[in-house]
Amino acid sequence: MHTEVFLQSMLVPSFLILLSTVEDTLLQSVSQVGEVCRLSQESSLRRCRTPDGKICSGRGKCDCGICMCEATDPGKFYGPRCECHDWVCATHDGQICNDRGYCDCGMCECDEGWFGEACQFQEECSLSSKKSRELCKNQQGVVCSNRGTCHCGSCMCDQNDDKGLVTGRFCECDDGECLDEDTGEVCGGHGQCYCGNCYCAAGWHGDKCEFQCDISPWESKRKCTSPDGKICSNRGTCVCGECTCHDVDPSGDWGDIHGDTCECDERNCHATYDRYTDDFCSGHGQCNCGRCDCKDGWTGKKCEHPLSCSLSLDSSLKKCRGTSKLPCNGRGQCICGQCICHPPEESRIHGKNCECDDRQCEDMEGEVCGGHGYCSCGRCICEEGWFGNLCQFPRSCDMSDAQSKELCETDDGVVCSGKGSCHCGQCICSRQEWWVSGEHCECDDRECDKHDGLICTGNGVCSCGNCDCWDGWTGNACEIWVGAEY
Template structure:
């Protein structure tokens, strides 16, 4: 008896839903005759309205009772009321639905054996407790940032009031920062929140997506499109038809980017050596929208070549280049075939083409060749009994193989992260993979920023994916000279 009642209670609402769907379809099919809408404006809008009173979920326009959804990158809105959008499904480790399910109208449908808003939790866990706990530690070593519990190597974040405002791989994000103070809605109901930051829907902007543009998203996009067809030349963000250009340095003193569509990039006026000074066009010209207009007596793309020089520009650059792809190895100024090495007064950079950089022999702490050798044109010559790029490894030691390997093991029991060999309790990272570094070979130096094609611009050392700049240098890639002007 109970079973029959349960089945009937499920079938009745299901029948009503199906009936409603059929009714909507029939109504829509007869709502237009000969291309003319037969519905009143009120009736048309009623069909397009969502339960919360929005027309087409605020993501499209109503045409005779049918929603025409906006098309916008990176995906599209869809559904009878434009209520669905697949690209905002929860992600874990950078993968939508953790690659353990699929996205359906903004909600992850998980594969069997997985659960969670991003399918990040496994129902059956085979991980040891210690390994699970290690995987849940944030960069500061705190399990789930003290805002959640660890389950099989993944953090289950606190979920007060069932709003799910604590998010992130390590529960490091507080999405309450996205709540509109007046309405209490996330991003004012006009955007999505990612780690405490609002990403607004087309036509809306502001920290909480509280402001609406007075032009359509399509017109906004048209106004922000640069001559090469890119939005703000890929150097800025478009807000209501106006480009907010990015700048390398917030002060505007370095790498000024401007123009209606950010099409002008003054960084193009900096010659290789000009990163040591604020001079544009080698100090011999005027920069106009990223192009150098040279003073009389100077030539070249960056006004670096004196017309009075007996060598052609090509011959001059060739003499300065030596075995490098950059004039003066990217460490000096080339003028009429002669290199002047920079920074000025630093004897560690020397050679006919500035090919020797003895700073490369220094460790993070400034010690030359680990105190076990001397530097010769940027390379360490090690004392007897020592080896390595910085003479940091002794050839022999008083410890057993077992003792040595214990010092090389990571928390999950892998020696040197599987990317190197263990010697005297220290990891020697694979020389074939130059980018592998770190105490346990856990770092990827390819993540270090480059400038002029050089990692850390040659003015610092790459330390576990981040540039550690030498004195006088700053910037993500150590590209900005802050020392004495030459």
């Protein structure tokens, strides 16, 4: 008897709670019957409000107590209050949880044997300690950029702030750059941060994804698509259906890259030797959207060939190329099979095909061959006892091997980043890998900009991935002449 009474006393409240829940669900489901909401605005918003006071997490609209979440590219916000999105689980190459688990409202649930916020770490490691450390070294040879620990060839980045702002394969990234100053959210809650840069969901833009477009993502993409099918011709960024072209004109008046979809690139009208003036198309034509329309009497891609010449354009260019791929080695103008080296008063550029560039013998301070040799057609002839492309290495050495090695080691103890040999405390980078440079062979010069196929346009030197231009030249690729008139 007592047991029966006890059960009844327990069942009644449970039934009332269940009834209340059903009633609430039914009320919500019928609240929009006949397109008339039966909830007050206050009640509707209360149902849509998150604990921090945001309506639908700021990612949707509240319609009679129900959150209508925004569609994004890819995927969609979801959850009762639009609090979930699976892009948080995606790596930069688009994999969800590295294909080693599944995403549950922005949290990776990893397969057995894996762990980490993106399931990137293996619980049991078969790698040796040495092999693991090698896989954790960045380009400079530093393990996890000194901002994390190495676990089975993967970097576990330090998270002293508990916000996960140190990221990257080698912990090289600071995602604090993605925080919205007003809300404190990463990319305003409308994008994904990758190495300090926000990649916004469709319909959102701005450095921190803080602005929303008033047109659909598909319409925006359509308006920004160039005739060749590329977004802003791969020379700009699409913002709400309008292309913002990458401006390379230092004057700031208008860009060399322009057009509704950035389809016009006026740089194509400049020869490599041209200085920055209105003298496009070798001075013998008009530049129209990156294409030279030549005046009468001239022809060629850049109107460089006079029709009065007895040689054809191909024959003229062949004579000017010599052994180079570019006419006049990209340092002069080819006129009827003869090279005129530019600028004319520059005595350091000479030769039949402008093949000699004695600037190559100078360091950035202007010293020729390190003061230990002389320049012959752009190459240093070193004095006895010195060697190197700039005669910068002494053949004799007055320090011990241990002292020399110490000066050549990176912070992580690797000699010349593993890409060169050590001589008298200086790194000699591998000649087989021409792009390797830097004090400790830590730089990749393939990252330097080119113009007409020439690194730094032949008007500067590549220094750790960036062009250091010689006097008179500027631009990312040293392609712009700003020196004296000629």
